[in-house]
Amino acid sequence: xIEHAPxxxxxxxxxxxxxxxxxxxxxxVVCLPLTIIGLGGALYFTxxxxxxxxxxxxxxxxxxxxxxxxxxxxxxxxxxYRVDLLNGMVLIVIxxxxxxxxxxxxxxxxxxxxxxxPQYYALFLLLAVGLMGMTITADAFNLYVLLEVSSxxxxxxxxxxxxxxxxAAFQYIIMGTIGASFYLLGVGYLYIKTGSLNMQGxxxxxxxxxxxxxxxxxxxxxxxxxxxxxxxxxxxxSAWLPNAYSRAPTATGCIIAPLMTKVSVYIMLRIxxxxxGPEYVYGELSWAGPMVWVAxxxxxxxxxxxxGQKDLRRMLTYLIIAEVGYMVGGxxxxxxxxxxxxxxxxxxxxxxxxxxxxxxxxxxxxxxLFLAVGAMIVKAGSSRIEDMKGLFRKCPVTMACxxxxxxxxxxxxxxxxxxxxxxxxxxxxxxxxxxFAAALLVSSLVNAVLFFRIIEFAYFGKLPxxxxxxGHHQHHDExxxxxxxxxxxxxxxxxxxxxxxxxxxxxxxxxxxxxxxxTVAMGGQG
Amino acid sequence: xxxxxxxxxxxxxxxILMMIGLWGMISKNNLIKKLIGMSIFQTAIILFYVSIAVxxxxxxxxxxxxxxxxxxxxxxxxxxxxxxxxEDHGDHNGHHTHVETPKxxxxxxxxxxxxxxxxxxxxxxxxxTLGLALAITQKIYREYGTLEEDELLEKVRADDHD
Numbered sequence: 001x002i003e004h005a006p007x008x009x010x011x012x013x014x015x016x017x018x019x020x021x022x023x024x025x026x027x028x029v030v031c032l033p034l035t036i037i038g039l040g041g042a043l044y045f046t047x048x049x050x051x052x053x054x055x056x057x058x059x060x061x062x063x064x065x066x067x068x069x070x071x072x073x074x075x076x077x078x079x080x081y082r083v084d085l086l087n088g089m090v091l092i093v094i095x096x097x098x099x100x101x102x103x104x105x106x107x108x109x110x111x112x113x114x115x116x117x118p119q120y121y122a123l124f125l126l127l128a129v130g131l132m133g134m135t136i137t138a139d140a141f142n143l144y145v146l147l148e149v150s151s152x153x154x155x156x157x158x159x160x161x162x163x164x165x166x167x168a169a170f171q172y173i174i175m176g177t178i179g180a181s182f183y184l185l186g187v188g189y190l191y192i193k194t195g196s197l198n199m200q201g202x203x204x205x206x207x208x209x210x211x212x213x214x215x216x217x218x219x220x221x222x223x224x225x226x227x228x229x230x231x232x233x234x235x236x237x238s239a240w241l242p243n244a245y246s247r248a249p250t251a252t253g254c255i256i257a258p259l260m261t262k263v264s265v266y267i268m269l270r271i272x273x274x275x276x277g278p279e280y281v282y283g284e285l286s287w288a289g290p291m292v293w294v295a296x297x298x299x300x301x302x303x304x305x306x307x308g309q310k311d312l313r314r315m316l317t318y319l320i321i322a323e324v325g326y327m328v329g330g331x332x333x334x335x336x337x338x339x340x341x342x343x344x345x346x347x348x349x350x351x352x353x354x355x356x357x358x359x360x361x362x363x364x365x366x367x368x369l370f371l372a373v374g375a376m377i378v379k380a381g382s383s384r385i386e387d388m389k390g391l392f393r394k395c396p397v398t399m400a401c402x403x404x405x406x407x408x409x410x411x412x413x414x415x416x417x418x419x420x421x422x423x424x425x426x427x428x429x430x431x432x433x434x435x436f437a438a439a440l441l442v443s444s445l446v447n448a449v450l451f452f453r454i455i456e457f458a459y460f461g462k463l464p465x466x467x468x469x470x471g472h473h474q475h476h477d478e479x480x481x482x483x484x485x486x487x488x489x490x491x492x493x494x495x496x497x498x499x500x501x502x503x504x505x506x507x508x509x510x511x512x513x514x515x516x517x518x519t520v521a522m523g524g525q526g
Numbered sequence: 527x528x529x530x531x532x533x534x535x536x537x538x539x540x541x542i543l544m545m546i547g548l549w550g551m552i553s554k555n556n557l558i559k560k561l562i563g564m565s566i567f568q569t570a571i572i573l574f575y576v577s578i579a580v581x582x583x584x585x586x587x588x589x590x591x592x593x594x595x596x597x598x599x600x601x602x603x604x605x606x607x608x609x610x611x612x613e614d615h616g617d618h619n620g621h622h623t624h625v626e627t628p629k630x631x632x633x634x635x636x637x638x639x640x641x642x643x644x645x646x647x648x649x650x651x652x653x654x655t656l657g658l659a660l661a662i663t664q665k666i667y668r669e670y671g672t673l674e675e676d677e678l679l680e681k682v683r684a685d686d687h688d
Contacts, residue, residue, distance in 0.1 A: 141644055148651045152658055159662045163669035164685050166662050167678055173659050174551050177564055181571055184648065188571070191641075192578050 002048060006063035006081045006136060009045035009091065010129050013038040017125035024118025031121040032109075035102045038125050042132065043095035050088035054512070059519055060084035062138070076198035082138040085516040086356055089509065090135050090266050093363050096498075097258050098128040100491035104371055105251035107378075107488055112249045113160050120160060120251075127153040127255065131263050140187045140275065141197045143267070144180065147231070151176045154260060157252040158244050168243035175240040179230030186223030189216050190275070199275045206277065212284045217276075221285070224271060232264030232324055235298030242317040250374040253313065258366040261320055262359050265327045269355065272331060273520045288332045288431075295329025296439040298322065303446035311383050312373050315450065316366070319409065322443050323362050326424060329436050330355035333427040349517055351427025354420055356513040361408070361416030361502050368405035368495040372398055375484045375492060376458075385454055389461030395483045397493065399458055404496040406451035408503075411444045416502035423510065536577040543570035557663050557673045561656065568652040572645045579641040581634060588636040 016038025024031045053061055061083050064070065068078025083091070102124065113120050130150025137143050155176065159169035191197060193216050194205035211217050226237075233241040245257050272281045282288065302322025309315035333351025373383075375398045380387045392399045408417035421440055428437040483489065502509065531538060543566055550563020667673055670681050 141647075145647055145651065148655070152651075152654055155658055155662070159665065163666075164682050166665045166669065167682050170557060170659065170662050170666060173655065173662065174560060174564065177568070177655055178548070178551065181567060185571055185574065188575055188578065188641075 002052070004063070005045045005049040005052065006061065006083050007065065009042050009049060009095070010132055010136070012041035012045065013125045013132075014129045016041075017122045017129065020125060021118055021122040024121065028117050031117045032102070032106055035121045035125055036099065039095060039099040039102055039128060042128065043092070043099055046088070046091040046095045046132070049083045050092055053083050053085060053088045059515055074201075075204075076196040076201040079142050080138040080198055080200075081136045082200075083136060084519065085512040086269070087135045087266065089360055089512065090263070091132055093360055094128065094131050094135060094259055094263065097363055097367050098124075098131075098255060100367065100371070100494060101251060101255040104254060104374070104488055104491040107485060108250045108374070112251075116160065120157070123153045123157050124251075124255065126150075127157065131259050134263055135266060138199050138274075139197055140190065140199055140202065144184050144187060147180055147183065147267075150260070150263075151180060151231075154252075154256050157256070158248040161247055161249040161252065164243075165247040165249070168240075168247045172240045172244040175230055175237075179227045181227070182223045182230070183227030186220045186225075186227060189220035189223065193217055193220070199270070202275050203277050206280065212280050217280075218285075221276060221280075225268075228264060228268050228271065229328075232261050232268065232328070233321055234324055234328055235294065235301055235321060238298075238302075238321045238324070241321060242314055245317040245320070246311065246314040250377070254367065254370045254374060257317070257320060257370050258363040261324055262363045262366075265324065265331075265355070265359055268328070269331060269352075269359075273517075278520065282334050288334060291332040292329050292433050292436050295325045295332070296435050298325030298328070299439040299443045303443045306450060307446060310385055312377070312385050312388070312454070313370075313383050315385070316369055316373060319447070319450075320366060323358070323366075326420075326440065326443075327355045327358050327362070329439075330358065330424045330427060333424075333431040333433060333436065349427070350423055350430055352517055353510050353513045354423030354425075354427050356516070357416075357423055357506065357509055358420035360509065361420045361499070364495060364498045364502055365405055365408045365417055368401060368492070368499055369409065371488075371492045371495055372402035372405055375488050376402065378484065378488075379482070385457060388454060388458045391458040394481060396481070397489055398484055401492045401496040402458075403455060404499055406447075406455065408499045410447045410451060414503045415499045416506065417499075419503055419506040419510075536573065536580075540570050540574040540577065543567075543573065555675045557666065557675065557678075560675075561659050561663065564659070565652070565656060568648070568655075572648055572652075575641040575645045575648070579638040581637055585635055585637050588639045 016034050020031050020034045020038075023034070049061070053059055062070065063081040063083075065079045065081065068080075070080070102121075105124070109117055109120050127150055130146050130148075130153060133146035134143055134150060137146060155169050155173050158172065159166045187197070190202050193211055193214060194202045194209070196202050196205055206212060206217065230237045241261075245253055248256065272278070299322045302318050302320075302325060306315050306318035306322065309318060330351040333354075334349055375395070376388060376391055377383045379391060379395050379398070380389075404415065408415035411417045411421040413419075421444065425437045425440055428434070428440070484492075547563045547565070547567025547570055551560050551567060552563075554560050554563060663673065666678065670678055672678055672681075
């Protein structure tokens with residue numbers, strides 16, 4: 001049982017999805033419990049898998065589907081799942097976020113998509129399966145299939161919202177399909193050159209055959225990266241994101257906003273470090289200069305666009321675009337000459353640690369903020385920022401969690417947002433990329449302005465008492481406390497506790513990440 | 527130049543098809559036309575993958591001979607009777623045929639089966655994407671009464687101001 005944890009963490013929610021779709025048609029009440037059981041099982045197995053990895057001597061475990069193990073067959077025959085310290089942590093984050101959102105969704109799904117609970121929760125579980133599969137797989141083509149599993153389910157989950165959501169979902173389908181198809185095309189070029197689809201197999205052949213200067217490999221890198229950048233909404237390719245995320249049903253927004261882009265960033269890291277290898281990405285290509293600048297533009301543009309938004313959820317989606325800029329930029333921060341022979345990758349790659357750490361902390365921050373905003377919109381009756389007046393009095397716990405999320409986004413210690421910015425900025429200093437450090441600081445300032453404006457509205461803004469044109473927003477028991485139900489508060493409080501916990505355990509997490517980078521630098525052969 | 531185009535004929539077709547698909551997806555105003563572009567785009571990639579499986583004119587499909595159908599590759603026949611493992615095997619008439627063969631089949635005699643298998647999956651993905659996109663298009667038409675993107679965006683903007 002235990003040695004099958006890497007596959008069970010996908011199988012359990014997959015079967016829960018099947019049963020949800022079948023039993024849900026007859027008994028609607030089983031859907032939510034089944035979803036929670038499925039995701040709880042997934043969370044249990046991700047933790048087991050991570051404990052196994054951290055206990056194993058070389059910090060990675062391989063699981064070969066169908067018994068095509070690498071000792072009897074060449075690597076690449078059959079599909080391999082591999083867990084190491086980086087994706088072990090990402091898997092736990094995915095399962096935990098999905099579980100919390102499932103609990104949170106209890107209030108929203110019956111209201112926003114009435115009568116469609118079985119379909120909604122089946123798709124929800126499949127989305128979690130797809131995201132975990134993308135994270136765990138060590139096979140480039142399998143990654144494409146699971147990418148499409150998670151994309152297709154998220155298109156459907158978005159389109160289940162209002163009528164505006166279906167237009168946004170259509171635009172997302174077009175962009176998402178272009179991205180996934182470019183990725184598939186790039187994998188085809190790699191397959192032509194290396195004859196393997198296994199990520200480690202591709203990497204070993206690229207080095208063994210000395211294919212680093214091949215133009216086909218260059219084209220493959222280009223195609224795969226354009227595809228991945230569309231998927232992770234890297235700034236010039238991010239036009240689809242704000243509409244799709246802000247118009248989606250509340251629970252959908254809460255699961256795709258923290259996970260979809262973050263898993264895509266993980267995919268980018270995996271392709272850079274495992275498939276092409278640091279030797280190729282940082283040695284052969286010299287993209288670090290322009291890439292960091294594009295990331296700077298993404299951060300600034302996301303922050304400025306967020307400033308102009310009047311709608312709270314829409315503002316958060318622009319912040320996601322800025323955060324993606326953090327992570328992409330951090331992945332290219334490498335001190336010049338850092339890849340010289342014999343030198344460990346980590347000694348110069350604090351930026352990479354920052355990117356890995358930020359995947360985890362940004363998932364938690366985005367989750368906390370989206371949950372809080374979902375709950376606030378219920379109480380305020382509108383998603384406009386100016387309608388958030390007086391919310392502190394009405395629902396203090398919700399607002400306290402929102403403040404924790406906001407502080408993390410700004411980067412105040414001891415929340416995780418501070419430490420991820422710390423690692424990213426130290427990486428920028430090591431690499432001598434002052435522009436990146438400056439962009440991070442500017443974006444923190446903009447975040448501070450954005451969030452304090454909202455907090456000010458919610459804390460000092462008086463509920464209109466006597467006169468006022470906004471009389472229809474006035475609730476009968478003004479000033480009275482009417483907190484959200486526990487099914488909304490529990491996930492929200494847990495998410496904000498997680499923000500502080502991830503911050504307090506930053507040494508351990510960064511230690512795991514640097515250990516992961518060391519195995520990658522040594523070739524990562526398992 | 528002519529040689530350059532001739533020898534990679536299928537790859538040129540795939541590039542042209544892909545560009546047609548991309549153009550359709552990006553510049554067409556009608557949602558259904560966008561989806562047609564998407565289908566062409568995905569099909570172009572399938573064509574690309576099937577093309578890379580080809581080895582030579584004489585390479586054959588990788589199927590073991592059975593019931594008298596001989597799929598053995600012509601290239602292998604040139605220097606051996608048949609590429610298969612030596613064994614007695616009876617056909618359904620009950621009498622045994624004995625073939626003199628080299629021990630290992632010559633891989634050059636067969637097209638690479640892997641890209642075809644991958645493309646079966648990609649076709650399924652394409653069908654699912656198209657089905658979902660058509661369902662969403664139907665929903666859009668029911669809600670807004672139009673499939674022209676510019677009119678749609680105008681109505682969405684009007685929704686936003688409510």
